[in-house]
Amino acid sequence: xxxxxxxxxxxxxxxxxxxxxxxANRQVLASLQLFIAQSLLLTFSAILxxxxxxxxxxxxxxxxxxATKTVLIPWVLRHTVSSExxxxxxxxxxLNIPSSLLIAAALVVFAYAVANPMLSAVHTPFAKINLPxxxxxxLLGIFTVVVRREAVPQLLGLLALENxxxxxxxxxxxxxxxxAELAAxxxxxxxxxxxxxxxRRIHVRLGTTSVGRLVALRED
Amino acid sequence: xxxxxxxxxxxLACALSLSPLGRHGRAAPIxxxxxxxxxxxxxxxxxxAAHGGHIEAFGEWLTCDGLGALVLGLxxxxxxxxxxxxxxxxxVRAAHGGKRKEQNYxxxxxxxxxxxxxxxxxxxxxxxxxxxxxTTLLSAFLVGFEDTPEALEAAWKYVVLTTVGAxxxxxxxxxLYWGSRIAGFEPFTWVGLVEAAPRMPPALLWPAFLxxxxxxxxxxxxxxxxxxxxxxxxQAPASICALLSGVETTTVLxxxxxxxxxxxxxxxxxxxxxxxxxxxxxxxIATLLLVYVRDFKRMFAFSTVEHMGIILVAAxxxxxxxxxxxxxxxxxxxxxxxxxxxxxxxxxxxFGTQEIASVRGLVKFAPLSAIALAGGAFAITGAPxxxxxxxxxxxxxxxxxxxxxxxxxxxxxxxxxxxxxxxxHVNRMTxxxxxxxxxxxxxxxxxxxxxxxxxxxxxxxxxxIPVVLQNLLRAAAAAMxx
Numbered sequence: 001x002x003x004x005x006x007x008x009x010x011x012x013x014x015x016x017x018x019x020x021x022x023x024a025n026r027q028v029l030a031s032l033q034l035f036i037a038q039s040l041l042l043t044f045s046a047i048l049x050x051x052x053x054x055x056x057x058x059x060x061x062x063x064x065x066x067a068t069k070t071v072l073i074p075w076v077l078r079h080t081v082s083s084e085x086x087x088x089x090x091x092x093x094x095l096n097i098p099s100s101l102l103i104a105a106a107l108v109v110f111a112y113a114v115a116n117p118m119l120s121a122v123h124t125p126f127a128k129i130n131l132p133x134x135x136x137x138x139l140l141g142i143f144t145v146v147v148r149r150e151a152v153p154q155l156l157g158l159l160a161l162e163n164x165x166x167x168x169x170x171x172x173x174x175x176x177x178x179x180a181e182l183a184a185x186x187x188x189x190x191x192x193x194x195x196x197x198x199x200r201r202i203h204v205r206l207g208t209t210s211v212g213r214l215v216a217l218r219e220d
Numbered sequence: 221x222x223x224x225x226x227x228x229x230x231x232l233a234c235a236l237s238l239s240p241l242g243r244h245g246r247a248a249p250i251x252x253x254x255x256x257x258x259x260x261x262x263x264x265x266x267x268x269a270a271h272g273g274h275i276e277a278f279g280e281w282l283t284c285d286g287l288g289a290l291v292l293g294l295x296x297x298x299x300x301x302x303x304x305x306x307x308x309x310x311x312v313r314a315a316h317g318g319k320r321k322e323q324n325y326x327x328x329x330x331x332x333x334x335x336x337x338x339x340x341x342x343x344x345x346x347x348x349x350x351x352x353x354x355t356t357l358l359s360a361f362l363v364g365f366e367d368t369p370e371a372l373e374a375a376w377k378y379v380v381l382t383t384v385g386a387x388x389x390x391x392x393x394x395x396l397y398w399g400s401r402i403a404g405f406e407p408f409t410w411v412g413l414v415e416a417a418p419r420m421p422p423a424l425l426w427p428a429f430l431x432x433x434x435x436x437x438x439x440x441x442x443x444x445x446x447x448x449x450x451x452x453x454x455q456a457p458a459s460i461c462a463l464l465s466g467v468e469t470t471t472v473l474x475x476x477x478x479x480x481x482x483x484x485x486x487x488x489x490x491x492x493x494x495x496x497x498x499x500x501x502x503x504x505i506a507t508l509l510l511v512y513v514r515d516f517k518r519m520f521a522f523s524t525v526e527h528m529g530i531i532l533v534a535a536x537x538x539x540x541x542x543x544x545x546x547x548x549x550x551x552x553x554x555x556x557x558x559x560x561x562x563x564x565x566x567x568x569x570x571f572g573t574q575e576i577a578s579v580r581g582l583v584k585f586a587p588l589s590a591i592a593l594a595g596g597a598f599a600i601t602g603a604p605x606x607x608x609x610x611x612x613x614x615x616x617x618x619x620x621x622x623x624x625x626x627x628x629x630x631x632x633x634x635x636x637x638x639x640x641x642x643x644x645h646v647n648r649m650t651x652x653x654x655x656x657x658x659x660x661x662x663x664x665x666x667x668x669x670x671x672x673x674x675x676x677x678x679x680x681x682x683x684x685i686p687v688v689l690q691n692l693l694r695a696a697a698a699a700m701x702x
Binding site for chain 2: 114117118120121122124138142145151154155158161162165168169172173175176177183184186187190191194195197198201202205206211214216217
């Protein structure tokens with residue numbers, strides 16, 4: 001048990017690092033690869049917790065995560081968004097990378113502060129690792145959506161946010177009904193598909209995927 | 221089995237619309253027939269719910285009570301009028317996009333309706349979350365239907381922001397499930413949650429409530445998460461605007477209202493101040509934006525933010541009377557707002573612009589649209605004899621009776637300012653002196669027909685509420701914990 005606990009803690013640490021990578025790097029393609037790595041770490045955590053709690057549900061979660069997030073979503077994104085977009089280097093962001101990382105660090109500390117009262121109210125051992133890190137990944141995901149201007153990195157921020165929810169979820173609700181998991185699993189690739197197709201339309205119609213620069217609609 | 225039919229017929233209509241049968245413009249009548257059948261089924265469900273019945277199908281997977289039946293009926297009604305409006309409106313709008321464009325519209329339209337109808341009847345809360353998320357994903361391309369840069373920008377903001385909100389809400393629901401497992405309750409349904417809540421650790425219930433309020437509040441358009449709403453609700457085709465503003469917001473607000481009895485069972489938590497604060501803030505900001513608005517579709521979108529705020533305040537006031545007012549306000553808003561967007565869409569089509577300043581002397585050029593726009597403006601701002609007058613009166617009365625004077629004073633002030641702002645803009649559009657001779661496009665037949673048909677229920681429920689509807693509203697108020 002102690003070994004699994006330690007392994008899960010290690011997985012969590014690397015999970016957080018990959019999420020920080022999604023926030024901070026410049027290459028669009030690298031963001032996608034970091035997201036795949038993050039999803040694999042989520043899978044690994046689900047397997048570890050599945051062994052520890054003897055829960056078949058978590059193995060199902062692991063299988064669904066691998067299938068949808070490391071195979072299906074990258075495939076969908078590669079086919080809907082033109083390869084030109086992946087070669088883009090994002091020079092201008094709303095905030096430069098050092099300040100982004102500084103704020104990201106503050107968000108991680110904040111996540112622990114938020115998780116603490118919840119953890120002291122209940123006794124769920126693995127939640128001590130997964131809940132704060134999941135919340136941290138959620139906050140970083142939202143932060144990514146806010147600071148990045150390119151369409152695909154914004155989408156990956158959204159998907160990182162979703163991974164954060166599931167990273168916390170595998171620890172706090174190891175027995176969510178399978179049908180709900182399946183439905184959520186179908187939902188995530190659909191998000192990628194819809195947003196990917198929208199990105200393509202925007203690219204075709206406007207010649208850019210810098211969605212942060214779309215400001216035709218506002219109050220003046 | 222009505223509940224199963226409610227989900228089956230839109231799916232069937234979608235399949236038929238996309239199949240070769242839907243070619244040559246036949247997708248429109250197919251969709252309309254499907255929506256009429258769904259409305260008939262929804263009325264049967266509503267009547268059963270009004271008589272206090274508990275409706276279910278497929279074991280316990282689909283259930284419906286008073287509040288669910290009210291939302292279900294409203295979605296079905298607006299889906300029907302919007303399908304009629306679409307018939308010739310979309311034919312004109314899709315004229316350059318090829319035959320597939322029209323068929324694709326109806327395919328997505330039916331799926332969107334199905335996801336909206338699923339929200340109030342799915343018993344499992346996790347599945348209901350999936351249905352809410354699907355409403356966004358299925359309507360994204362309907363919002364971007366016009367394919368203009370503005371429409372695509374609006375669709376992008378709509379999908380990304382509301383999905384971020386939905387994922388936050390998902391985390392809230394997972395925490396709720398965690399809590400109900402700790403409390404020893406199994407079924408993850410609204411009824412199960414109401415029973416489990418008093419035994420959950422408040423340290424879990426509290427963040428779950430806030431996450432769902434903020435997460436789904438984004439999709440309802442509560443200030444300060446409302447920024448996407450005026451864009452999406454002004455750039456989509458008018459038939460879709462009617463659905464988005466009239467019933468999609470209501471459907472998501474329904475989920476937030478469902479939390480009220482869950483949190484209400486816990487003495488250490490009080491959800492009411494949160495509802496009142498978020499509600500009043502939304503009403504206040506929306507009113508300010510209404511004064512300065514320049515685009516008449518955006519004007520009605522801001523009015524939606526305002527009304528969502530009013531309903532939230534009414535729920536937050538507490539007590540049976542205020543909750544009855546909230547249920548009535550939901551009904552009145554869905555009917556009036558969809559009608560407003562039908563008339564705004566007609567005006568936009570006739571004049572080829574959405575700018576308030578470019579439309580003058582409407583009553584001279586397009587009398588039917590002019591009457592509809594003015595009537596819709598009176599209805600949505602709560603002038604007598606329309607339903608929103610009665611419901612707002614009920615809410616004010618309930619608030620004063622329970623001694624919440626400050627809330628009511630602020631609410632009534634903003635409602636009065638919004639009334640003046642909307643009527644000022646509409647008055648100038650309708651009766652203002654026309655400059656020159658604008659080039660006008662003819663209004664297609666189904667738009668005219670919709671303006672006449674959708675006006676009937678709007679006028680009727682302001683003047684006379686049938687006993688069945690009264691019972692349904694009381695049942696809905698009871699489900700909010702009033």
